Amino acid sequence: xxxxxxxxxxxxxxxxxxxxxxxxxxxxxxxxxxxxxxxxxxxxxxxxxxxxxxxxxxxxxxxxxxxxxxxxxxxxxxxxxxxxxxxxxxxxxxxxxxxxxxxxxxxxxxxxxxxxxxxx
Numbered sequence: 414x415x416x417x418x419x420x421x422x423x424x425x426x427x428x429x430x431x432x433x434x435x436x437x438x439x440x441x442x443x444x445x446x447x448x449x450x451x452x453x454x455x456x457x458x459x460x461x462x463x464x465x466x467x468x469x470x471x472x473x474x475x476x477x478x479x480x481x482x483x484x485x486x487x488x489x490x491x492x493x494x495x496x497x498x499x500x501x502x503x504x505x506x507x508x509x510x511x512x513x514x515x516x517x518x519x520x521x522x523x524x525x526x527x528x529x530x531x532x533x
Contacts, residue, residue: 414480422480423473431489433468450490451475517530 414422436445444461446468448454456471458464479486503511515525 419477419480423477426476426486427473429489431472433465435464446471448472448475450487478510 431448431450433446433448434490436447438445438457443457443459444464446456446458446464448468451472454468454472455468455477456464458467476486493520512522513528518525518526
């Protein structure tokens with residue numbers, strides 16, 4: 414791709430709306446900005462405004478590098494596409510085990526299963 418083609422593609426991709434996380438750095442001061450959908454895209458700033466502006470610059474540079482390397486830039490995560498539910502069939506013995514363990518822990522089997530999945 415030519416530089417102009419990369420620039421056009423990056424401009425197009427920068428129109429996407431990505432969620433970013435803003436984290437205060439209590440040790441060093443300032444703020445960190447990261448984009449969960451864009452692995453490794455992180456920036457910093459002394460103020461919230463500076464961190465957000467630097468984050469957008471970092472996103473542009475990150476996107477440029479991905480396009481230049483011929484890699485795919487992931488689509489923004491859309492939480493509305495997922496209900497947070499799915500149906501799962503399991504052996505009766507596993508169901509019994511999970512029900513007993515959740516009862517022993519004093520929580521619902523649903524909460525217990527979410528805990529187990531989050532640890533994996």
